[in-house]
Amino acid sequence: MRGRGSMLARYIGSGVGEAVLAALVAVVVAAVGLVAFSLVQWPAFNSSNVTRALTTVGQVVAAVMLVVAIALVRTGQRGDRTGKWFVRPWVAKLLSWVGVSTFVTFTLGMPLAATKLYLFGVSVDQEFRTEYLTRLTDSAALRDMTYADLPPFYPAGWFWIGGRVANVLGMAGWEAYKPYAIGSIAVAAVISLVLWTKLIRADWAIAVTAAVTAVAVAYSSPEAYSSVIVILLPPALVLAWGALYRPEERGTARTAGGWGAVIGTGLFLGLAATFYTLYFLLAAFAIALMGLIAAGFAVRERYSEDHPRRARTTDDAARPAWRAAVPPLVRLVAIALIAGLLALIVWLPYLWKALRGPTAGSGTAQHYLPESGAELFFPMAEFSLRGALCLVGLIWLVVRAASSRRAQALGIGVLAIYLWTLLSMAATAAGTTLLSFRLEPVLLVLLAAAGAFGFVEGARAIYQALNEPGQFRLAAVAVAIVGALAFTQHIPHILAPEITTAYTDTDGNGDRADKRNPSAVSHYRAVDAALTAQTGRPRSDTVVLTADTSFLSFYPYFGFQALTSHYANPLADFAGRAATIEGWSKLKTADALLDALATCPWRAPDAFLFRSSGDNYTLRLAKDVYPNDPNVQRYTVAFPKALFADPHFTTTEIGPFTLVTVRR
Incomplete structure (x- = not known):
């Protein structure tokens, strides 16, 4: 031994x-x-x-x-x-x-x-x-x-x-x-x-x-x-x-x-x-x-x-x-x-964490069936x-x-x-x-x-x-x-x-490797600077609600909502958060929005990063539509600009983005 x-x-x-x-x-x-x-x-x-x-x-x-x-x-x-x-x-x-x-x-x-x-x-x-x-x-x-x-x-x-x-x-x-x-x-x-x-x-x-x-x-x-x-x-x-x-x-x-x-x-x-x-x-x-x-x-x-083939012995038995x-x-x-x-x-x-509380029914990571998943691969x-x-x-x-x-x-x-x-x-x-x-x-x-x-x-x-x-x-x-x-x-x-996309995407420095005009990502650095200055918090203690979730890929802010439910933590209640966001967009006054943020069942956003469209600020969100292929449907949620006409909100225009920070 x-x-x-x-x-x-x-x-x-x-x-x-x-x-x-x-x-x-x-x-x-x-x-x-x-x-x-x-x-x-x-x-x-x-x-x-x-x-x-x-x-x-x-x-x-x-x-x-x-x-x-x-x-x-x-x-x-x-x-x-x-x-x-x-x-x-x-x-x-x-x-x-x-x-x-x-x-x-x-x-x-x-x-x-x-x-x-x-x-x-x-x-x-x-x-x-x-x-x-x-x-x-x-x-x-x-x-x-x-x-x-x-x-x-x-x-x-x-x-x-x-x-x-x-x-x-x-x-x-x-x-x-x-x-x-x-x-x-x-x-x-x-x-x-x-x-x-x-x-x-x-x-x-x-x-x-x-x-x-x-x-x-x-x-x-x-x-x-x-x-x-x-x-x-x-x-x-x-x-x-x-x-x-x-x-x-x-x-x-x-x-x-x-x-x-x-x-x-x-x-x-x-x-x-x-x-x-x-x-x-x-x-x-x-x-x-x-x-x-x-x-x-x-x-x-x-x-x-x-x-x-041979007689069984006592040991065999x-x-x-x-x-x-x-x-x-x-x-x-x-x-x-x-x-x-x-x-x-x-x-x-x-x-x-899951054993101590209910796991939300929002885990949809397995809700994807492309054509290649419907047939055997030879x-x-x-x-x-x-x-x-x-x-x-x-x-x-x-x-x-x-x-x-x-x-x-x-x-x-x-x-x-x-x-x-x-x-x-x-x-x-x-x-x-x-x-x-x-x-x-x-x-x-x-x-x-x-x-x-x-x-x-x-x-x-x-x-x-x-x-x-x-x-x-x-x-x-x-x-x-x-x-x-x-x-x-x-x-x-x-x-x-995959290689081509690495050259056509805009990196964290705001540059495209193929030397063409960068996308809106080039404004992320200014958004980050304004955000840290206005909140006074470190990035890792700040929650941002945005549909431009690639912002979180370059800066370690927390998001209020993930890109899609398929990448969302089942403990986060993706569907519940989506419904909450839509509910906020339908409020009539800034006071009502502030009250809703204060009573949010999750850590509420410290800032919103919107796109502007007329009299509204918009977020383009996603929902799971499996078994359809594609399995994601995009939809837009519009917040009236009047909702943020209050001293508790600071609004900053940065390129195509509107940054709204919350002072509680």
């Missing part, structure tokens, strides 16, 4: 230490690259091909480093005893870490080099993500991104870390978003590589990490905090299967008994729970399936051993077959306990490089399902996604969904990982079937490199709308 414990400690210590070193390398590479990019006055991506060309150059350099790293690993595996420094394992490791993080940095950083904004700028979903990072840059306290006096509903893990990084660097949240997003994806990629190397051959680990990272950058990077989980999920599923299904260890104590994998899987699930709820639930669902399948296999194997299911289920429970404890770091404040049926890789992956999963632990783990992950999708479609009958359309990037990376394994093993099988011709290996390597570069250089095309 003591030997197993020391083995477990060494295993965990080695993995954690290597992951920390790899993460530091990724941070350095990303920081150096992004700083270097910022020193040059690049043309906008949407009006020039210069940054596109340099992105390709960087991807080729990264590919060369990865190919060299694989070659060095294979040289070491063949037993090279020359003692030369460049064939030592640590050189290959370092080169692979630098190669992977260089790929991420160039692929995302170079196209965005001429803008301070990340993919999708501060538009649509990126607006509330930037708002969240701004909130947690202002304070380390777990607060809702919009509402005062509420704990967060959306997991704060990724945003809290980013907020602390921005705070230490003295950067505004919106400005730190881009470098932090790119850096965190690079870190996730190298940690994934470290995890893969603990599970499979190092040369294969580099190849599969490169494939998964490329697909994740192409299809999940706009949502950076989920991309981290997407990249880590494939090796985490392989690790989880190793924790739960261990037929080879029956009757032996030569390993740590799978408990290292149990701890690693629990840590991954806990991280996912603090970063992204949907992917945490999917991963938990897949791992629960693994636990049930592993328990079923164990019972079947025990039954096959004990049933009529005292140990029925069903008891073989206990070890995998115990490990599954241990994984759940570890994940649950980590999840409480960000979920405990919300759960405590990327392997596409005629494209992506489709070819996924098809190879599907074939490999089927062919190797009975003989490969990797294929079993990834196959269960793919099965879990399709089951989740079907459950999501069925849930529409109950008036909700499980947001299955957001699982497309996860399916793609699982099939990409399987495709990488399928290509390597398939090429090896063909090589052996052809009596090992001397040039076949070079041909296979050439095909792999050409295919990889063809896909990676296409990534900026895949992300073109």
